[in-house]
Amino acid sequence: MIDYDSLIEKYKKLGVNINDLPKREMIKSEEDIKAIKKAAVVNNAVLDEVAKHIKAGMSTEEINTIVHNKTIEMGGIPAPLNYEGFPKSVCTSINDMVCHGIPCTNDILKDGDIINVDCTTIVDGHYADASRMFMIGNVDPEMKRLVEVTKKSLDMAVENLKPFSRLRDIGYIIEKYVKSQGFSVVHEIGGHGVGNDFHEDPFVFHYGKKGTGMVLFPGMVITIEPMVNEGSRHVFLDADNNWTIYTEDGGWSAQWEYTIWIKEDGVEIIAH
Ligand code: MF3
Ligand code: CO
Ligand code: CO
16 A cells, blocks of 8 residues: 555655645555456456447347346446436447437447447446447448547557556547547546546546646546547537537547556556
């Protein structure tokens, strides 16, 4: 375990603003990490189960059933269900849906679609959160590239991440790479601290200035979950369901999410 107080002293002496230092409650205990890892085992298996069955002709409601049943069967609880009124056990976001798509019987996957499946699992009161993209049948090469660039932006941010990295380095790397590939990064929704609750501080930006933002201490657990748009980065909220985010211009959007543990000697992807 880190010595939180002496680290805070050290960074204060270095002139780092107190607002850029993590609060004590952001540092997970060894028991917390163990429980988060148990949640991640289930979450990873649930996403593997989706990967096995997802195909054209399937409704997003059927994906919800797979996620719900597999989670319960493995002793977990699907965190989205009833979270702030969310009605289903998973988010399913197709094509121009950026995130928080609500599974339903009317949304049928068809050849060429891209879909994000975002699962969060609770085990012993602890949370793991991850999402993957799935490409249905023959996907347009440019949309395939969108999916791959999004994944690579996340992997590049993780590769660069170290204990005591600055938070905004994550977004700096993501947006720089995404823009170089001709795509855009959504700003309004970000990653987050996770583990003892679904959404904890800090907010993890997917854009920003290198070398700024919170100093990431060992013991922190965060998600990184870039949403990358084919066209404009601007989005809007579905006024009917108050959940689903869409691209403003109707362009397609991709997202990948990991739960990441910042350790004393590096970082570990816990859920993916
Ligand atoms: N899993 C999403 C995230 O990555 C949050 C979904 S909230 C829900 O933070 F209520 F829509 F499930
Ligand atoms: Co998620
Ligand atoms: Co998340």
